[in-house]
Every structure is written in C-alpha cells, then in structure tokens.
Amino acid sequence: MGNVIGANIRRLREARDWSQSRLARETCRAAHIQGEPVERQDISRYEHGKGTPREWLPHIAAALGVRLEDLTSESAELRASKARLGDYLPDVNPLAPVCGTRTRRLGSRDVHDIAHRAHGLRLADDVISGGDLIRPALRELRTTVKIYRESTYTESVGNSLLAQIGEMAQIAGWIASDVGRPEEAERVYRLGMDAARQAEDGTLLGYLTGSLAYQFSNTGREADGVALAQAAVDEAGHGAHSTARALYLDRLAWAHTKAADARSAVRALGDASEALAAGGGGRAAPGYVYWMNADELKIMEARCYTELRRPLRAVPLLRDVLARYNVTHTRELALYLSWLAVALTDANEPDEAADVARRALDISQCIASARTSGRVRVILHHLRPFADVPEVAALFRDRGLGRPD
Known part of the structure; x- marks a missing residue:
C-alpha cells in the first residue's frame, strides 16, 4: 500500500508541476497548521515508500485537490508505469x-x-x-x-x-x-x-537511465533496453537541454537497432539530430554531456547502419569522423575503427577491412577494456569468411591466429 500511495503522491504532485517542498507547504496549509511539521524530506520519504503519511494523508489529498481514494488506489496510469523505471530502482x-x-x-x-x-x-x-x-x-x-x-x-x-x-x-x-x-x-x-x-533532477535521471538502457542493449536484454531508453526520453521531457535530449535519443536509436527495429532506429536518429541542432537556447548544457557533439552523433548513426547491415551508409560517416578524431582517446578510437572494419567487410572490401582491423588491434593491445576485447572478436569473426584474401591471411598469421578459416 505504501508504494501505491507514494507513487500516486508523486504522480499527482508532478502533474501540478509542484516541488516536494511546495507540496509540504500546501499540506500544512490544508491542515491549517502554522510552521512546517511536514517537510520536503517527509514527502520524499512517502513517495519512495519509506514511510506512510497516516494522519497526514487526508491533508495531502486536500492539498492536491483529489479524493482520499485517489491516493490509496492503484490507478491505471500507475499500473502502466510499473514496468518502467520503478523496476530498476533499489x-x-x-x-x-x-x-x-x-x-x-x-x-x-x-x-x-x-x-x-x-x-x-x-x-x-x-x-x-x-x-x-x-x-x-x-x-x-x-x-x-x-x-x-x-x-x-x-x-x-x-x-x-x-x-x-x-x-x-x-x-x-x-x-x-x-x-x-x-x-x-x-x-x-x-x-x-x-x-x-x-x-x-529529471535531466540527470534521463542520463543514468539511458546509460543502463545502453548496457541492457549490449548484453542481450534488447527489450529492456528499448523500454528503458524510451523511459529516459520520457523522464527528461522536452525541458531537458537539447544536447542531453539528443544523447537520450541517440541511446534510443541504438536500442531499437539492437532490437532489429530499423524504422524506429532511423526515426530516433533523426530526432536526435534535430534536438542537437536546436541548441540550448542560451542555456549551458550539463557538464556530464560535454562529449556529445555532431561527430559523436555521426558515429552512432554509422554504428546503427553497420549493425543493420547498411555499410554503404556507415562507411562514409566513419571515415569522415575518424579522419579528425582525437588519437589520445585510444579506447574510442579502437572501437570506432572496429565498426569501420566490420562495415568494410559487409561492403565486400576485405583488403581494406584487414588494414583497418590491424590498426584497431594494435591500439587494443594496450587497453584494459572489455568493450574493445569484445569488438576484436567481432572483427575477426567478420574477417574469417575472407580467408583467401592475402591481407586477411597476413593479419591472422602476423597475430599468431593461424588461418582465418
């Protein structure tokens, strides 16, 4: 019951665009009590199911302008939202x-x-x-x-x-x-x-939610990845800075890609580009999205097209960004080169793919990253069908991997 009450309080408070502090003040006013016996921390505790309002419940309902049963009953909206963020909170x-x-x-x-x-x-x-x-x-x-x-x-x-x-x-x-x-x-x-x-902080919540969605998409939980990436976009809303919103949509595009939904992926990529181009309207972007820019969006677009087996779209994007990429960012450089190598094999250019793969493998040797190790395995898997191509055979021989077949 406590979780139902807390979720209803939060839903109705946010529908009025009230802060927790505002609801605490309005509750005291509805109870005709001076001072603040109910504080923001109390509202937060109720909303997170860590306490029950008890005698304050009728006054909270009055402050929100709803019936008491509106706080104690599980609404259809609440039932629909249960599969979103709540399942992923401690x-x-x-x-x-x-x-x-x-x-x-x-x-x-x-x-x-x-x-x-x-x-x-x-x-x-x-x-x-x-x-x-x-x-x-x-x-x-x-x-x-x-x-x-x-x-x-x-x-x-x-x-x-x-x-x-x-x-x-x-x-x-x-x-x-x-x-x-x-x-x-x-x-x-x-x-x-x-x-x-x-x-x-809805913007930060969206950033964290999108990060977990990205992990789900990459670890075999594609349906969870799509649901959570969409929740990240929804949680942040249109009030989030355009750069942050572009990042959430970028994650959503990848989630749809991993779920093999090409149409939704391409639509999310377009939405991300529009969001990034909109600018912040004079507002500074949150510091944690400092790295999100047009090139990073191109990289994600190329990765989606590679995963969807559309190499002719992916290769030009990757070549364009990699031509000016910061070489000190070695892990990302190795990862992005790996996508180019895979796209080139899909484009039936195994000799060039082998050259790119060689560079990616050279960089990966000094990186303690499960991401790069995983991408190395993907590169080699894509190159194996081209065992008779001299550049591919030489790559496997020089790496002590035997014949690629």
Whole structure:
C-alpha cells in the first residue's frame, strides 16, 4: 500500500508541476497548521515508500485537490508505469541517513569539490581504460554516499549532493561496464537513478537511465533496453537541454537497432539530430554531456547502419569522423575503427577491412577494456569468411591466429 500511495503522491504532485517542498507547504496549509511539521524530506520519504503519511494523508489529498481514494488506489496510469523505471530502482534506500548524531556540516564549497572530482573521473575515462579506473571510481562513489549519509546540510545542499551521487554513479557504472562487470554496473546505475530522482533532477535521471538502457542493449536484454531508453526520453521531457535530449535519443536509436527495429532506429536518429541542432537556447548544457557533439552523433548513426547491415551508409560517416578524431582517446578510437572494419567487410572490401582491423588491434593491445576485447572478436569473426584474401591471411598469421578459416 505504501508504494501505491507514494507513487500516486508523486504522480499527482508532478502533474501540478509542484516541488516536494511546495507540496509540504500546501499540506500544512490544508491542515491549517502554522510552521512546517511536514517537510520536503517527509514527502520524499512517502513517495519512495519509506514511510506512510497516516494522519497526514487526508491533508495531502486536500492539498492536491483529489479524493482520499485517489491516493490509496492503484490507478491505471500507475499500473502502466510499473514496468518502467520503478523496476530498476533499489529495493531498499542506500541513501538513508545514518542514525545518530551527524556532526559534519556541509556547504556549497564541499559540493563543488565533489563535482570537481566527478568531472575529473569523466575526463580520465577519455584517455584511460576502465581496468585502470574502476577502483578509484568506486572509491569516490562510496565516499560521496558516506558524506551524504553522515553529514548535515541545507535542503539545497542536500539536493546538490544527491545530484553529485548520481553523476558519480553514472561514471562509475560506465567504468564497471567497461571492465566487464555488468551486474555491478547495474547496481551502481540504480543507485544513481534513485539519487537523481530524490534530487528531482529529471535531466540527470534521463542520463543514468539511458546509460543502463545502453548496457541492457549490449548484453542481450534488447527489450529492456528499448523500454528503458524510451523511459529516459520520457523522464527528461522536452525541458531537458537539447544536447542531453539528443544523447537520450541517440541511446534510443541504438536500442531499437539492437532490437532489429530499423524504422524506429532511423526515426530516433533523426530526432536526435534535430534536438542537437536546436541548441540550448542560451542555456549551458550539463557538464556530464560535454562529449556529445555532431561527430559523436555521426558515429552512432554509422554504428546503427553497420549493425543493420547498411555499410554503404556507415562507411562514409566513419571515415569522415575518424579522419579528425582525437588519437589520445585510444579506447574510442579502437572501437570506432572496429565498426569501420566490420562495415568494410559487409561492403565486400576485405583488403581494406584487414588494414583497418590491424590498426584497431594494435591500439587494443594496450587497453584494459572489455568493450574493445569484445569488438576484436567481432572483427575477426567478420574477417574469417575472407580467408583467401592475402591481407586477411597476413593479419591472422602476423597475430599468431593461424588461418582465418
């Protein structure tokens, strides 16, 4: 019952475009009580099923302008949404405050320091593989959660801390996935999603949701990938910065591609291009989408076309971007070269594919990444049917792989 009540409170509050703080104030006003015996934290706890409003329930209903049964009954809308984000949030609240006295007082400077460390991890991930970053990333995440649970702060600082937990969880989850630990990555993503939701940051929630959807799409859970990628777009809404929205649509395109739905994939790619071209309307994009640009969108378009076996569309896009790609981003360079090699084999250009594959394999040798290792296997699989092509045979011989057949 608690989860039903909490979900209804959140749904009806958001329908009015109210914050949790606004609902707390309106509840007190409906109860004709001065002061704030109901606070934002109470509303958050009710919405997450961590407590029941009990005597406050009629006053919450009055504040929202609904009947009491509208809060206690499972609505059709609620039943329809159960298969979305709720299934991927933690069963217990790992962000609950630690019982007892909390003596450390945090301010905006502390949040700034945490944000600086999170962004440092993101920049490091551009040039260092997951195998070298996983331990510091998880350590930073644990430290940030501990600070949040064991400190005191204002409501504003608390929300900012939750957002930083979400950002830290996204990069830690991404790194865990890169080293081939998808179960751990999923747990970390779910923690971050819960933090973003508690912070009421729809844009960040969309980023984390899209990241988990991307992992699902790449680990044999294609239907979950599509559902969650669509939820990321829906959660963020049109209020999200255009660059962030382009990224969510980019993830949706990939999810449809992995589910072999070419029409939906192409439509999502077009929507992503339109979103990116729209610009931010003078608003700055969130720092965590700093890497999303027109070239990255071209890469995803090319990857989708490669996966859909349309190499004549994929090859020109990949060649264009790779001609100017930052060579210090070695993991991404190896990954993108792998897509070009596969597209070239599909285009019946095995000699050129072998040359590109050789470069991708050379780069991959010094990268501790499950993603690149997996792509190496894909390249070799696509080259094996061309055993009689001299360039292909030489590649396998030089790598000590024997004959490709």
